[in-house]
Amino acid sequence: MPHILHIDASARPGIAGTDNHGSHSRHLTHRFVSQWQARRAQDTVTYRDIGQHPPSFLNHDWIASAFKPEIQREDWMKEALAESDQLVDELIAADVVVIGTPFYNFGMPAVLKAWIDQVVRPGRTVDIDESNPADPYIPKLGDRPRHAVILTARGGTGFGPGGEMAYMNHLEPSLTTALQFIGITRIHYIAIEGQEVGGEVLAQSVSEAIRKVETLIDELQAVLENTPLPQPA
Template identity: 65%
Template structure:
């Protein structure tokens, strides 16, 4: 089975197309998860609304606790890190991370940045070894394949890679840097644009984004379950992964 962690970071609680003043990024995450589960009803989903209930900002006690070795923890330190531990456990359990994140002032919403600061933690999602200065960081979520799907919304247009405003978009690049740092390297991005213009331009962008979400669900399911079937076949036939080529 596949487990999905769905995060919504928009300050708007509803979904565009369903609720007045609803969020386009929430509509996209809902569509992705609905499409996925409709085809794979036994797969599971953990939902966290970071836009509605933001994680705590890290502070000095958090930093002291996070950088104190576990064997030297005082009781208050475990309490201080309890929220971080829960958020990290949710992330570690996920095979697919689905993030709904509008572009706010050229970057991610503060609530999502608070989540990032809680889950990027030495000893839990990344390790640091100063004895290897050429590559001191080891991503701990590279232990198995995970995908991240960033579903965004933007007021204007041209923020996509190669667009005339791409240099002002720090949302997808920022999230990609963070996710790769902790070991999630298969990253997919889809966005709705033209919210400020509205009308036909927005409608066309929404339709395009919905079509791309549906296609991504299909592609990820085909890739994931064909790979699982191949691995199971190799196991049943006694093949050792990496030593047998199906096209040989």
């Protein structure tokens, strides 16, 4: 059975259309996961709200511990990596990673960057081949066909591919780089634009995004139904 990791990064705790000042990215992730489970109730979900419960930022202890061979780590090093280990375990277990994130000041929220920094881990999600200094990085999460679904909400318009403001959008490109670096290469994007504009512009964007969510669910479920998943050991 496919397993979903559902991540929300918005600072807004509510859902747009339901709560005052609710989050449009949470609206999309809620729609995606609820519709997925309505069609495949047997599939499991892990939920992590990093918008309300942010991951820790990296510090000296984390860096010293992560780059130490596991067999040589002291107890304090294991403790320094405990949060990261949990987040990495959640990611490794997922067949579909659903990330809902707002577009803040041309990029991702700090909480999402903190999550990325916690899960890009030498020895866990990427190996380093020191004998090949020209191209030393070996992604470890390409062992099976994981999918990432990036659901974003932007206040302005024209930040999508081909838009007049696309050159200022560093959110999707940064996420793509990080996810591909660790081996997740099947990445799907859906965005809402025009929150600051409101009115018909926003309403049309929301409607189109929801339609795309429904279509993507159909496509991914069809793919996963025809893709053998690894069996528990």
